[in-house]
Amino acid sequence: MMNSQRLDPQNVAEELQRHILDSAQVQEFLTQLAIHASDSLSRQGPRIHCGVTLLRDRRGDMAASSGPEAALMDELQYKYDEGPCLSAARNGEVFHAPHLSREKRWPEYIAEIRGTGVESIMAAPFDLLGEALGALNLYAEGAAAFDEDMQDLALAYAAQASASIRLAVRIAQLLDTTKDLKAALASRTVIDVAVGIIMGQNRCNQEEAFSILQRASSTRNMKLRDVAMRIVENVAPGDVGTHFDG
Incomplete structure (x- = not known):
C-alpha cells in the first residue's frame, strides 16, 4: 500500500x-x-x-x-x-x-x-x-x-x-431518514384506508370518520395506527402497501 x-x-x-x-x-x-x-x-x-x-x-x-x-x-x-x-x-x-x-x-x-x-x-x-x-x-x-x-x-x-x-x-x-419516511407513509396509508372504511360503514364524511377513529384510539388507549390496522384487517386481511414501496 x-x-x-x-x-x-x-x-x-x-x-x-x-x-x-x-x-x-x-x-x-x-x-x-x-x-x-x-x-x-x-x-x-x-x-x-x-x-x-x-x-x-x-x-x-x-x-x-x-x-x-x-x-x-x-x-x-x-x-x-x-x-x-x-x-x-x-x-x-x-x-x-x-x-x-x-x-x-x-x-x-x-x-x-x-x-x-x-x-x-x-x-x-x-x-x-x-x-x-x-x-x-x-x-x-x-x-x-x-x-x-x-x-x-x-x-x-x-x-x-x-x-x-x-x-x-x-x-x-x-x-x-428514508426508512422513517417509508414507515410514516405506511402508517398514513393504513389510517387513510381505515377512514375510508368508517366513511362507508357510517355514511359520514372524512372529517367525521377521522374523529371516530381518534375516539376509538383514545377509548382503547391504543395508537391511532394500531386501531386503524385492526379495522382494515377485519375488512380485508393482509398487508396494506403504498404506491411508494420500492
Whole structure:
C-alpha cells in the first residue's frame, strides 16, 4: 500500500472512498478504515493496532478495530469511561502517551492495560464538522513509537479519514431518514384506508370518520395506527402497501 515515509493523501482518500462504496453499513466501513489505517501506518515502523471511536448523540456510539488487540484496548476505555481515545474524541485534541509505564493520566485504564504488549498510544480526533465526535486510536508495540514523523503521518491519515467518515455518516443518516419516511407513509396509508372504511360503514364524511377513529384510539388507549390496522384487517386481511414501496 504505502511504502514511503509520506502517506499519499490522494491514495488514502481513494481507497477509503472505495471502502464506503463496498460497505453496506457505517460499522462495516469503520472496520475497513481501522484495518486500512493499521496496515498503512505499520509500514512506517513498529506494528500499530488501530481502533476507531465514533460518538453519535441520536444513534448511539460506534466502535471498530483492526483486530482483537485494538478491540481490547478500546473496550477497556469504554469500561472505565476514560482514556486517550475518549479524551481525543470528546475534546477534539490529540492525546499522546509515549511511555505507558510512566503514564499518570487515566489511572484505572492504564493499570488495566499494562502487560498487554502495548507500550505507547496516540489518539487523533476526527474533524466531523458537527456530524459526530470521533477519534483514530493507535496502539503501538513499543515505547515512544510515535515520534514527530509518525505523529505527522497519523494526523495526516486522520485528516483524510475525516472526510470519508463524514460521507459515511451522512449516507447512514439519509438511509435512516428514508426508512422513517417509508414507515410514516405506511402508517398514513393504513389510517387513510381505515377512514375510508368508517366513511362507508357510517355514511359520514372524512372529517367525521377521522374523529371516530381518534375516539376509538383514545377509548382503547391504543395508537391511532394500531386501531386503524385492526379495522382494515377485519375488512380485508393482509398487508396494506403504498404506491411508494420500492
